[in-house]
Amino acid sequence: MAKTKFLVSRYDAARDTKPYLQEFRLEIPQGATLLDCINLIKWTQDGTLTYRMSCRSAICGSCSMKVNGHARLACKTQAADVVIDGAVTIEPMGNLPLIRDLAVDLEPFFDSIDRVKPYLVPDESRQWKREMLQSHDDYRKIEDASTCIMCASCWSDCNVLEVDPRFLGPAALAKAQRFVHDSRDSDTIGRIEFLSRVTGMWDCTHCAECATRCPTDAKPLFRIKELRTAAMTHKITNNNGARHVLAFRESVGGTVPGIGGGMLNENYIPVRSVGFFNLDGILSIIPVGVRMIIRGKNPPILPHIIDKFGEVRAMFRRFNDYRKEYRK
Ligand code: SF4
Ligand code: SF4
Ligand code: FES
Known part of the structure; x- marks a missing residue:
């Protein structure tokens, strides 16, 4: 059986200015997990390779690493399944400070x-x-x-x-x-x-x-x-995120007269989201609005009403009825 190329990220702060990929070659034993392969590399080729593992049963959560660019548990991944064109790339998890090789600061x-x-x-x-x-x-x-x-x-x-x-x-x-x-x-x-x-x-x-x-x-x-x-x-809606959701509903569902008609009113949504009386919030979105006008991306002042607005309203009504029924 052909050997697979394992490109493993290496980094030792005492020696390296930045991480680099080191190539190892290994014949993947039948049924081996990715962690089995990394262990084989450590035990037979380079004992300095550093990573975390414990249970080997997808329970302890310690062997997560990036495999071909995305995080996976090495012990829950069949090695043969992640080989692309004869190679697999293994890197440390993202969004965490790197300590050494595949070990990060959690x-x-x-x-x-x-x-x-x-x-x-x-x-x-x-x-x-x-x-x-x-x-x-x-x-x-x-x-x-x-x-x-x-x-x-x-x-x-x-x-x-x-x-x-x-x-x-x-x-x-x-x-x-x-x-x-x-x-x-x-x-x-x-x-x-x-x-x-x-x-x-x-x-x-x-x-x-x-x-x-x-x-x-x-x-x-x-x-x-x-x-x-x-x-x-629980009506905890005094924040931009919750107001944004309400703004969508009011605009698409047309639940506030003159605001929307089956589609987003992009003049209304930002202001409603930051809060009508939130002067700082409104001032903070003005530069975005100005940039949109300069680039000709500003939405029309008067909201457009789609042809099948009646159907959108009917969907909102049915959804509201469903919610009432569901909460009984
Ligand atoms: S991916 Fe996140 S949520 Fe899922 S088990 Fe791991 S830490 Fe928990
Ligand atoms: S942005 Fe949201 S959905 Fe995307 S990974 Fe983060 S928490 Fe998950
Ligand atoms: S070694 Fe425990 S989850 Fe992989």
Whole structure:
């Protein structure tokens, strides 16, 4: 069997100014995982190769690394499945400071988890005589988020973190959903208010990388959607993100007379999103508006109404009826 080319990122701060790819050749044993192959390289070719691993069973979350550009658990990846044109490229996770070779500093990731209070806040006013039980239905609301193994794959590939390291990040938001929806927790509103701040749930851009890369059912993007639904349900809407959602509904659904008609009113949405009485917010978006006018990209002042607006309205009505029915 032909040997596969393993291009592995190497970096030693004492010697290198920046990471580089080192080539190793290995015949992939039948059924071997990528971690098996990396171990073989370390044990038979270069004992200095540095990376993290422990369980080899996709449980401990320590072997996440970038494989051909995207984060994966090395122990949950069949090596043969990731070979492209006879080669596989292995690099450290993204959005985290590099320590050595494939090992990164996970402090920013764990700090983000700490920020969402990853523990139950019980109602102290109640006299607990026994452990707090949950129904199966209540548990189902937190079951998916509970499967997170803290591997940081989602963090590695999150587009928002790449441009704003203050963002809470997908795993912390998934962890937060697990407590916001926990029937035994007493701090639901406080949690949602915290998560609604800048750098919280509304800063996610729905790129879906986290859900694609997550090796468990935690799938942060879906948890973030559940958090946003909780924010709207609890009417915690005094922030740009929630107002933006309301603006879309008002514009597309035409629920505010004269504002929209089946499509986005792009004059209304930015102002509604920052808040009509938020002078600083409005001043902050004026330069964008001016640039749009200069480049001829400004939308028409009077909103256009689409031909089949009646059908859009009917969809909104049906959705509202469904919501009322669902909440009974
Ligand atoms: S969906 Fe949101 S949280 Fe997930 S990776 Fe994209 S921007 Fe980050
Ligand atoms: S949410 Fe998924 S990808 Fe992110 S740390 Fe948890 S298990 Fe890993
Ligand atoms: S070694 Fe534990 S998850 Fe891969």
